[in-house]
Amino acid sequence: MxxxxxxxxxxxxxxxxxxxxxxxxxxxxxxxxxxxxxxxxxxxxxxxxxxxxxxxxxxxxxxxxxxxxxxxxxxxxxxxxxxxxxxxxxxxxxxxxxxxxxxxxxxPPDQEIQPHNESSYAFTWxxxxxxxxxxEPATGGETPITDNREMVKHLSQSTIELLEKKGVSYTRNMLDWLGLSWQEVYQTDDKHKVEALLKKDGIHFQWVDESHLRINWHRPAFQMHPVLQTKGWFNHAYFYHRLNQDPRLLDLVEETDLPFIIRLGDQSEITEAVYNELKQAYKAATITFxxxxxxxxxxxxxxxxxxxxxxxxxxxxxxxxxxxxxxxxxx
Incomplete structure (x- = not known):
């Protein structure tokens, strides 16, 4: 052919x-x-x-x-x-x-996974x-997809400007008893290899104890598409927002130790009003089959x-x- x-x-x-x-x-x-x-x-x-x-x-x-x-x-x-x-x-x-x-x-099958772009928070995606x-599932189990270009049309100009200006701050806690351990995340048991990778990528890190690694980094809310050369929505600001997390987690750990913590780039909170706006924007542009x-x-x-x-x-x-x-x- x-x-x-x-x-x-x-x-x-x-x-x-x-x-x-x-x-x-x-x-x-x-x-x-x-x-x-x-x-x-x-x-x-x-x-x-x-x-x-x-x-x-x-x-x-x-x-x-x-x-x-x-x-x-x-x-x-x-x-x-x-x-x-x-x-x-x-x-x-x-x-x-x-x-x-x-x-x-x-x-587990009873859990819903919120919309996200794979690894948008990472240094490589x-x-x-x-x-x-x-x-096929017996019932449900769809993989809803959302065109980010359509989703952004449903955001207010003030929210777009806020996220464009401040970007997104990500904090991740890796504990061996909650979520994925640092060994699972980086697929190694060697702390020195992990530290070398983090330093290479410019990620701030802290060993809270031997089994608890905390990292923090900053990303733009809009990224340049390498083929199209246009900027578009590409982040986990909605996905990892505290209102999308299981409230039972706060019975297990302090808020500072949650697996993921999302804030604006200046460390201010992404408000509930912005969260709700993002939620409705995703809903308006989602395709389910x-x-x-x-x-x-x-x-x-x-x-x-x-x-x-x-x-x-x-x-x-x-x-x-x-x-x-x-x-x-x-x-």
Missing amino acids: EIQHHTVEQVEGWSVGRLDQFEGFTSPLVVTPTAGPDLREYFEAHRPLIKEELHRSGAILFRDWRVNTAADFYEVMSAFSDQTLDYTQRTSPRSQVINKVYTSTDY PLVIAFFCLT PWKKGDVLILDNMLFSHARKPFTGQRKILVSMAEPVRFEQLV
Whole structure:
């Protein structure tokens, strides 16, 4: 197969439609096969075109292709990118399935995961994140996605200016009995290696005790997209806000020891009013659809955030990340 087309709609062997229409904005593309169902083959032949469309629309759902196993999914992602990533500097429990393919966050099924862009707080993050439905849930378990460009349209100018001016301050506490330990986060038992990494990235750190590492750093609320060269919303200000955290945590630890603490860059609080504004803005721009076994959903991680609904049954969604972006590239 050779690339002979200018848009994804012109590629022979597949059909391009859209998810159900959502009020006020355009929903992502849905690509289904009309000839051979080997998605890896199409990715190899049309990689530049697919990437171009992904960075334009932000999300593409590939449905009814022959992707049945974790190995199939890894082959598809390897055809899409030469830079698939390991899951490092971890913030949530995930299990590696095969090389560079992981389970999505291993939280209990009754818990909802709020919208976020993968690793937006980090020094390195994936430009691309992909999800594969290995097992459909019995009920629920959707992965809602939000176009950040649409979400920002629902924010007041004062909130945008506040976050643009002050940025976001992140504090993380790693304790061996609550959340992920520092050994799990950095995938090493060597404190010197951890300290070297933190110093390299300019992160302030404190060993509260042998099992408790506290780190603090600052990030812009809006980041430059390395391909589009446009600035967009890219942070965890909403996700890690105290109002999204389990209130039972405060029965276990002091507020200063919560796993994540979010403030504005000048250490002032992100108020409840701003939190509620962000909550409503995400809600207004979110797209939710049911998973179908074999689905492959690819997101531009700097354009679209993702979440998770509670579910019943044996839901198994796998994830793979690609195309590393380093913060220092953009400043």
